[in-house]
Amino acid sequence: MVTIRDIAKAAGVSPMTVSNVLNSRPHVKDSTRARVLQTIDDLDYRVNIAARNLRRGKTHTIGLAVPEVDRPYFGELGAAIIENGRRHDLNVVIEQTERSRENELTALALSRLRMYDGLILGAVGLGESDVELLRVDFPVVILGERIFSGPLDHVAMPNDDGAYAAVQHLIERGCTRIVAVHGSLSHDTDVSTLRHAGYRRALAEAGIEDDPRLTLTLDVFSPEAASAAVHQAVDAGLSFDGVFCVTDYVALGVMRALADLGIAVPDDVKVIGFDDVESSRFLTPSLSSVNPSKDLIAAKAVDLLVDRINGGSGEAVEFVSPFTLVARESTAVR
Amino acid sequence: MVTIRDIAKAAGVSPMTVSNVLNSRPHVKDSTRARVLQTIDDLDYRVNIAARNLRRGKTHTIGLAVPEVDRPYFGELGAAIIENGRRHDLNVVIEQTERSRENELTALALSRLRMYDGLILGAVGLGESDVELLRVDFPVVILGERIFSGPLDHVAMPNDDGAYAAVQHLIERGCTRIVAVHGSLSHDTDVSTLRHAGYRRALAEAGIEDDPRLTLTLDVFSPEAASAAVHQAVDAGLSFDGVFCVTDYVALGVMRALADLGIAVPDDVKVIGFDDVESSRFLTPSLSSVNPSKDLIAAKAVDLLVDRINGGSGEAVEFVSPFTLVARESTAVR
DNA sequence: CTGAAAGCGCTTACAG
DNA sequence: CTGAAAGCGCTTACAG
Numbered sequence: 001m002v003t004i005r006d007i008a009k010a011a012g013v014s015p016m017t018v019s020n021v022l023n024s025r026p027h028v029k030d031s032t033r034a035r036v037l038q039t040i041d042d043l044d045y046r047v048n049i050a051a052r053n054l055r056r057g058k059t060h061t062i063g064l065a066v067p068e069v070d071r072p073y074f075g076e077l078g079a080a081i082i083e084n085g086r087r088h089d090l091n092v093v094i095e096q097t098e099r100s101r102e103n104e105l106t107a108l109a110l111s112r113l114r115m116y117d118g119l120i121l122g123a124v125g126l127g128e129s130d131v132e133l134l135r136v137d138f139p140v141v142i143l144g145e146r147i148f149s150g151p152l153d154h155v156a157m158p159n160d161d162g163a164y165a166a167v168q169h170l171i172e173r174g175c176t177r178i179v180a181v182h183g184s185l186s187h188d189t190d191v192s193t194l195r196h197a198g199y200r201r202a203l204a205e206a207g208i209e210d211d212p213r214l215t216l217t218l219d220v221f222s223p224e225a226a227s228a229a230v231h232q233a234v235d236a237g238l239s240f241d242g243v244f245c246v247t248d249y250v251a252l253g254v255m256r257a258l259a260d261l262g263i264a265v266p267d268d269v270k271v272i273g274f275d276d277v278e279s280s281r282f283l284t285p286s287l288s289s290v291n292p293s294k295d296l297i298a299a300k301a302v303d304l305l306v307d308r309i310n311g312g313s314g315e316a317v318e319f320v321s322p323f324t325l326v327a328r329e330s331t332a333v334r
Numbered sequence: 335m336v337t338i339r340d341i342a343k344a345a346g347v348s349p350m351t352v353s354n355v356l357n358s359r360p361h362v363k364d365s366t367r368a369r370v371l372q373t374i375d376d377l378d379y380r381v382n383i384a385a386r387n388l389r390r391g392k393t394h395t396i397g398l399a400v401p402e403v404d405r406p407y408f409g410e411l412g413a414a415i416i417e418n419g420r421r422h423d424l425n426v427v428i429e430q431t432e433r434s435r436e437n438e439l440t441a442l443a444l445s446r447l448r449m450y451d452g453l454i455l456g457a458v459g460l461g462e463s464d465v466e467l468l469r470v471d472f473p474v475v476i477l478g479e480r481i482f483s484g485p486l487d488h489v490a491m492p493n494d495d496g497a498y499a500a501v502q503h504l505i506e507r508g509c510t511r512i513v514a515v516h517g518s519l520s521h522d523t524d525v526s527t528l529r530h531a532g533y534r535r536a537l538a539e540a541g542i543e544d545d546p547r548l549t550l551t552l553d554v555f556s557p558e559a560a561s562a563a564v565h566q567a568v569d570a571g572l573s574f575d576g577v578f579c580v581t582d583y584v585a586l587g588v589m590r591a592l593a594d595l596g597i598a599v600p601d602d603v604k605v606i607g608f609d610d611v612e613s614s615r616f617l618t619p620s621l622s623s624v625n626p627s628k629d630l631i632a633a634k635a636v637d638l639l640v641d642r643i644n645g646g647s648g649e650a651v652e653f654v655s656p657f658t659l660v661a662r663e664s665t666a667v668r
Numbered sequence: 669c670t671g672a673a674a675g676c677g678c679t680t681a682c683a684g
Numbered sequence: 685c686t687g688a689a690a691g692c693g694c695t696t697a698c699a700g
Contacts, residue, residue: 001677003676003677003678004677004678004679005677005678013686013687014686014687014688015677015678015679015687016679016680016686016687016688017685017686017687019678019679019680020679020685020686022678023679026685027685027686028685028686029685029686032685032686047677047678048388048676048677048678049449049678050384050387050388050391050393050449050676050677050678051388051676051677051678051679051692052677052678052679053384053387053388053449053678053692054382054384054385054387054388054676054677054678054679054692054693054694055677055678055679055680055691055692056678056679056692057692059384059449061427061449068413069403069409069412069413069416070406070409070410070412070413070414070612071409072404072406072409072613074409075403075404075405075406075408075409075412076404078403078404078409078428079402079403079404079430080404082403082428082429082430083430091427091429092427092428093395093425093426093427093428094412094416094426094427094428095416095425096413096416096417115383115384115387115393115395115449223613223616227616252613252616253616255616255618256616256617256618256620259618278404279406279557279586279613282557282561282586282587282589282590283590283617283618284589284590284593284617284618286590335693337692337693337694338693338694338695339693339694347670347671348670348671348672349671349693349694349695350670350671350672350695350696351669351670351671353694353695353696354670354695356694357695360669361669361670362669362670363669363670366669366670381693381694382692382693382694383694384692384693384694385676385692385693385694385695386693386694386695387676387694388676388677388678388692388693388694388695389675389676389693389694389695389696390676390694390695391676
């Protein structure tokens with residue numbers, strides 16, 4: 001392996017001068033610089049990043065811990081974060097936590113051990129009660145569907161307001177019996193709980209009774225589970241004219257079940273999702289959804305993290321992403 | 335920052351003994367080991383990975399360069415590779431090449447500079463003519479939809495046979511005028527070209543004329559472009575009863591366009607895709623597809639790379655993934 | 669079973 | 685504009 005010393009020797013300068021050239025620092029005579037560069041080229045030298053990292057105490061790598069990258073929403077988010085990381089010359093290592101609180105804590109604990117300068121933690125398992133565990137002396141940004149009033153910067157989804165807008169949209173389009181499909185409501189800060197609050201608020205404001213039978217709770221966050229739940233509800237005689245799905249991913253199963261049951265969307269039942277995943281606009285019927293500005297979320301998360309990495313020590317920031325409601329065929333009136 | 339020396343001092347041993355404990359090497363007296371571990375705990379010491387990497391000459395990190403992680407196929411592939419990497423204690427850094435040959439070459443060139451032990455390169459832009467550029471003294475596995483007879487290990491998609499099976503399936507179901515929708519056919523080793531060969535082979539074998547008007551070529555690989563192409567073809571009076579889509583992602587746009595045009599799938603036209611992306615089975619109608627065993631591809635790619643990282647120097651391996659044809663509603667006969 | 673010393677390849681004050 | 689020297693934090697032969 002060719003080292004900086006080999007170059008120095010061959011070019012007749014000191015290692016330090018080579019280093020200065022490599023880092024394009026000023027105060028190197030042009031002729032010297034040219035000679036060094038030529039030698040680097042001749043010997044096919046490449047800087048050893050591990051050594052540089054050790055010396056500089058930086059790795060230019062951040063971790064991104066998300067539940068799963070193969071779920072469209074997180075794939076799109078991951079892509080946006082990699083994109084934004086590149087703007088700051090940061091590599092992104094992706095870890096998958098599989099929606100478990102333990103894995104999220106592990107990612108947090110290991111990120112110092114691994115070679116990251118900071119971590120973006122997509123928290124779906126951690127909750128308010130874990131706040132003490134978030135007190136780490138390491139740059140971390142929480143990318144939360146959940147709420148944290150903790151000690152860390154937090155980029156949050158517009159869960160309550162987004163869900164409120166979605167349900168309000170269904171009501172405007174004439175729905176009065178609106179099913180909500182989501183995961184467990186047992187944690188105060190879970191995405192399902194937060195979005196459900198928006199659902200209830202919209203119903204209350206419209207003077208619609210919140211019939212608990214209309215709330216379908218899934219054990220697993222998946223289209224399969226959503227489809228099964230809808231089948232079961234309809235078989236049990238539940239009647240409804242609208243469905244609010246906690247995510248587009250879940251809506252995929254809901255729409256499929258309705259098709260299986262011969263229930264027409266949007267004529268018999270209107271459906272709306274959350275996340276506005278790319279494929280949603282190509283479904284038949286195309287799916288209305290809440291778009292939480294993924295790009296903005298990614299940009300903000302990376303910016304906040306870079307700030308902390310660079311020593312920023314202000315108060316923890318909480319940023320709630322804005323959103324837009326995208327009305328498509330699944331909620332059309334005809 | 336607490337270092338190994340601080341621990342050594344506090345525990346009354348040498349740094350080397352601490353190192354031995356950290357790496358759970360034998361030949362450390364139990365009582366010494368216990369004392370060191372206690373001190374590590376007391377002082378909240380964590381090993382500095384950058385230093386260890388420098389010393390060991392390994393980073394336990396591999397790069398994965400794919401066109402985009404927000405495309406479902408690559409998201410699912412990325413997830414599988416991260417999963418498999420974990421089995422070997424490897425972190426995975428994801429880079430996005432955006433389907434460009436230049437970016438793929440950059441990823442290749444930079445991977446040595448970055449801190450990777452090896453690289454898995456999802457090549458969609460590089461072609462046979464770039465083979466010389468692949469002669470790198472660094473562990474690289476090509477994850478190709480394309481064919482390479484180059485100097486590197488290569489995990490390939492069953493492009494020809496998979497496409498052949500898909501089209502044969504359409505023919506079996508009664509289709510005789512089968513549209514093929516894919517990207518440019520200008521490169522010999524492009525995924526579109528390879529799959530198109532399978533398409534033509536199936537037609538030829540069935541004695542069906544290969545009408546060039548039935549081949550729709552997209553400038554951009556996207557549902558939008560696919561949808562536009564189908565609209566245009568139908569508007570121009572093209573008649574057909576089957577569509578072979580180069581990927582499920584493209585099929586999304588095709589199915590959408592057919593719905594817009596009032597063409598019923600599968601009654602009027604049958605449609606099949608390639609990749610068997612997760613959402614395909616939830617579409618309405620659900621999409622038939624070729625499943626290329628993503629998990630096997632990921633496992634094989636990681637295993638081959640680990641082999642090279644560990645010094646394996648045998649002949650370059652070419653592994654073609656097996657596939658299964660998944661028949662769903664979009665090609666059903668009723 | 670344990671230690672002293674060298675060194676991985678780079679960068680950074682400190683000099684001149 | 686350039687250099688000699690120290691050091692980032694760890695591990696690895698070499699000794700004993």
